Amino acid sequence: MAEAFDEMGLVGDTCREPYRTLKAWLDATPADLLQHRAAEAEALFRRIGITFAVYGDAQAQERVIPFDIVPRIIGAAEWKRLAAGLEQRVRVINMFLSDVYGKGEAVRAGIIPADIVYTNPAYRPEMAGFKVPHQIWTPISGIDIVRIDENDFYVLEDNVRTPSGVSYMVENREVMIRLFPDLISEYRVAPVDGYVDDLLDTLVSIAPPSAPGEPTVTVLTPGPFNSAYYEHSFLADKLGVELVEGRDLFVRDNIVYMRTTQGPQRVDVIYRRIDDDYLxxxxxxxxxxxGVPGLMAAYRAGNVTLANAVGTGIADDKAVYTYMPDLVRFYLGEETILKNVDTWRCREPDALAYVLEHLDELVVKEVRGSGGYGMLVGPHADKATIATFAKKLAAHPDDFIAQPTLALSTCPTFVESGLAPRHVDLRPFVLSGADGIRVTPGGLTRVALKDGSLVVNSSQGGGTKDTWVVDS
Amino acid sequence: MLSRTADSLFWFSRYIERAENTARLLEAAGRLSALPTHYAGSTNEWESALSATGALHQYYLTHEAATADDVVSFLAFDEGNPSSIKSCVQAARANARAVRTALTLETWEAINDTWLQLRRFDNRPLSRPLLNELIGFVKEASLQVDGSAYRTMLRTDNYFFMRLGTFIERADSTARILDVKYHVLLPAGERIGGGLDYIQWRSILRSVSALTSYHWVYRENVKPWLVADLLILRKEMPRSLSNCVANLVSFLDQIAVEYGQQGPAQRMARHIFARLDNARIEDVFQSGLHEFLTEFIADVNELGMTISKQYLL
Structure with missing residues (x-):
């Protein structure tokens, strides 16, 4: 694995332009002050109740995701390129969804194999032929981006089911403003709190045509025991809409109502944070x-909008991912701005042979997995683990893809021993409404806090950083 | 507003109020049990405290005797006891968390902080100083929740449903405290000076933090019928039955105005209030203090269920 690209330039003497002010500030700030601020940040998060639950961890029912106080900084020019790429990506994802549940042109043109789409468990036959309101399938997308050098951003995966983490993006900024007002104002950082207003505009814009003038929007949560419950309540609160559970809703004559203290009230747009299977x-x-019995009937009758639409999982499937650059070319006639990470489709015999040969250098992912579960990081696995994995892979090659172990870029991070480079990725959030696409400047930077680790998932010991888009 | 949200707000404030009541009962019992028996009498104060929280029966399912240590840990931390301070704080916080968006940040932080900090008393035998610290902590927590809601929440249905929870619980609690001790309030028990019952009367007042108020209202020594008058009929006394029901009437009316519709809960609250408003303490004693209190507790319970049926389901 090559030496990782450090975004500040921690290796060597050079400092990349956007980080100059930060570096000077870090050099001038004593370590014990940073320590003190880090403790303050942790206390703030705990106090506000920004917690998440880790499945299978009864001890720590509510945990605070570790927050690193050193911001990650992206220059305006870099951001502009990234944002254009994100917009292009999300536009294509929407076109792809309209296509696979509609005419199926990409399959017929041979751009993507039919079986990958139509026999995929993420494909929802219930949605075939259904036109979602305003043709917007993924009002809310989170695209995971990694960087390995000065020039290129790569898409690691698309998240267009119920991407989470946006509350951390907003709250991280709030905490940074409280703890480092001087540094923030020196930089002039693009704000992220507009996300919530944009989200509301987006949701209102896709209300079904049958909705009354001022549509009623709600956030649908599985309830307080869900790992992302904090985020659900955060969003409902900032949007100024009701946070409902399935039992708060009912359907009569194909119209969705919520039970209120003043009787039933019609609901027009549901930002649902429940998987398709449970709706x-x-x-x-x-x-x-x-879920809500009858919800799908109301949806199909065009009386309620679900955000995101049912069946979007087919677009962020890891097998479909590998065809994204081809799909961009097919639908838009453009080259993809954001590259895909090189990927071996283990379903193809040549690729499988190569992957089995090189397991110790590759990252192998389950096509349907998420959250860092069920994946093999070759360079960090022992022989026995690799051997077991090889058997699984050989038995079900269709279920896996493999990628080179990327030298994810690093950012300076405040750890026990002081400042040290740690690997990061980035999840920017993209909103698509009937009135256009909006990308919030920044996103959620996730950081692998363990030295050398590449796994940034919060369920696997990752932390987060605030992400600053600044004028160059 | 979602019915479930209203329900959670109602129970959130009820549980906070209940936690405070349990703490006050522990405080009163602790003071009485520290007196020589010829002052405090031979009644077991710890058992009285259990009765007043309504957990006496449940306590004896798992305990042989009402000893100080056992009752304290049962009322403070036993998770099997739904009225224990710990259970109440947990239930309050779970309800608050379920409707996090209906609370202001200040009110959420007040309950969340309480829940986080309660752990520092947990799972160890409580020494007397530590018990006092816990009691102080719970009273303060309740003040913070109450005060933050008072100062920061919009005066809309969210707030009104929280207040309903507080006053239903408070009315119930004051009535129970009186009922457990009703025998010492009967006129036959009257004696001047520092006798046994005199200490008990003071203890009742203390358990609803009304000892000082008593002197301001009556400007005389503590007399049993005046204790009853203060806690049942005096509208200016914030924990009296009359005041609690007046508040229930008022908040139910505000909901009715906001929603443009009256219902059975409003009628019932006014009915209970009218009875208290027309009563004189002599009549209450005449017709039987215990009977009066039992009936009141049943009425409040039914009002709670009526509110629930009308708004919360």
């Missing part, structure tokens, strides 16, 4: 107590 026990999992 409606009449259509999907019959044992789901989280």
């Amino acid at each position: 409606d026990p009449l259509v999907f999992r019959p044992d789901s107590a989280l």
Whole structure:
């Protein structure tokens, strides 16, 4: 694995332009002050109740995601390029969804194999032929971006089901403004708190045509025991809309209502943070107590908008991912601005042979996995783990893709021993409404806090950083 | 507003109020049990405290005797006891968390801080100084929740439902405290000076933090019928039955105005209030203090259920 690209330039004497002010500030700030601020930040997060639950960890039912006080900085010019790429990506994802649930042109043109789409568990036959309101399938997208050198941003994966983390983006900034007002004002950082207003505009813009003049928007949560519950309540609060659970809603004559202290009230747009499978026990999992019986019927009748639409999972499937650059070319006639990471599709015999040969240098991911579960990081795995994984892979090659172990870029991070480079990725959030696409400047930077680790997922010991887009 | 939200707000403030009541009962019991028996009498104060929280029966399912240490840990930390301070704080926080968006940041922080800090008393035998510290902590927590809501929340249904929870619980609690001790309030128990019952009367006042108020209202020595008058009929006394019901009437009316509709809960609250408003303490004693209190507790319970049916389901 090559030496990682450090975004400040911690290796050697040079300092990249956007980081100059930060470096001077860090050099002038004593370590114990940083220590003190880090402790303050942790206390703030705990106090506000920004916590998340880790599945399978009964001890720490509510944990605070570690927050690193050293911001990650992106210059305006770099950001502009990235934002254009994100917009292009999300536009294509929407076109792809309209296509696979509509005419199926990309498949017919041979751009993507039919079986990858239509036999994929993420493909929802219930949605075939259905026109979602305003043709917007993914009002909310989170695209995971990594960087390995000065010039290129790569998409690591697309998240267009119910991407989470945006509350951390907003709250991280609030905490930084409280702790480092001087540094922030010296930099003039593009604000992120406009995200919530943009989200509301986006949701209102995609209300079904049958909705009354001022549509009623709600956020649908599985409830307080969900790992992202804080975020659900945060969003409802900032949007100024009701945070509902399935039991608060009911459907009569294909119209969705919520139970209120003043009787039933019609609901027009549901920002749902519940997976497809649990939305409606009449259509999907019959044992789901989280959903609303009849919701799909109301949806199909065009009386309610679900954000994101049902069936978007097909677009962020890791097997479909590998075809994204081709899809950009097919739908837009453009070259992709954001590159894909080189990927071996293990379903292809040549690729499988190569992957099995080189397991110790590759990252192998389950096509349906998420959150860093069920993946093999070759260079960090022992022989026995690799051997076990090889058997699994050989038995079900369709379920896996492999990528080179990327030298993810690093950012200076405040750890026990002081400032040290740690690997980071970035999840910017992209909103698509009937009135256009909006990208919030910045996003959620996730950082692998363990020395040398490449796994940034919060469920696996990752932390977060505030991300500053600054004038160059 | 979602019915579930209203329900959670109602129970959030009820549980906070209940936690405070349990703390006050522990405080009163602790003071009485520290007196020589010829002052405090042979009644077991710890058992009285259990009765007043309504957990007596449950306590004896798992305990042989009402000893100080056992009752303290049962009322403070036992998670099997729904009225224990710990259970109440947990339930309050769970309700608050479920409706986080309906609370102001200040009110959420007040309950969340309380929940986080309660752990520092947890799972160790409570020494007397530590017990006092816990009691002070809970009273302060309740003040913070109450005060932050008072100072920061919009005067809309969110706030009104929280207040309903507070006053239903407070009315119930004051009535129970009186009922557990009603025998010492009966006129037969009257004696002048520092006798046994005199200490008990003071203790009742203390358990609802009304000892000082008593002197301001009556400007005379503590007399049992005046204790009853203060805690049942005096509208200016913030924990009296009359004041609690007046508040219930008022907040139910404000909800009715906001929603443009009256209902059975409003009618019922006014009915209970009218009875208190027309009563004189002599009549209450005449017709039987215990009977009066039992009926009141049942009425408040039914009002709670009526509110629930009308708004919270």
